[in-house]
Amino acid sequence: MTDEAEQLTPAEERVRALLHPFSEERAPHGAALTTAISRTARWQRPVRRALVAVGTAGAALGGGVGSLVRGRRSR
């Protein structure tokens, strides 16, 4: 995805060539890593949704109580 043509010096070209083998490295235990990510995402999703729902409800409750208190004070 290199979109610009670069004018590299011979030394810079050499650096790029030296670094090239790193671009062929793969994550160790790749398949196991994908499985672990997927499994964690699967159980975290409902837990996160529940926490977000609780947080939203708490914020709404807090906001309601706050309005009530402010309303009483202003009377």
Add this chain to the structure above:
Amino acid sequence: MLTDPDQPLVRAALAGELQAFEQLVERHRDVVFRVVARLVADDHVAEDLTQDTFLRAFHRLEHYRGEAPFRSWLLRIAHNTAVTHVTRAGRFAAHPLDAAGEEIAGAVEPGGPAEQLERRERRDRLDTKLKGLGRTHRTVLVLRDIEGLSYEEIARVTGAPVGSVKARLHRARGEFIDVLRNNTYDWELPR
């Protein structure tokens, strides 16, 4: 809107298809690992941070607006995750690797055992030199000269303006060339 081959998978993952997210992990697992591995000290930490990156991406997927390629968005999370880790750990991964035990994961190496050993030693020496660079220089060098990202993509990943990316890259290459020239090992750098 960009023609990003990941967009259909992102949409499917957002609709609740975990398999689509799994395919995104398969597509980008290696690049995330490589970028993170160059920023932290060892591969075990890099694996953990790769996992963290994808989980963060999964939970924040609804915030991805599709204005940039998914890969750039993901690499930004990976970069930030690695930077947060090394900052918290109080070090910037400038530690030599245990060269004897390191392997190029998953790579099928041609040549005989002696040739393979030599290539591996050379790779480890180079990795150590690369990890000796400061984080910002190392990051742009990795993203450009290893991963082949455009300046714009690097800017998105690092959060730096394109002009700064170009300047950093120029300085990073210069610094790395100096490091390699001053090394006793002959990297065959033209004068």
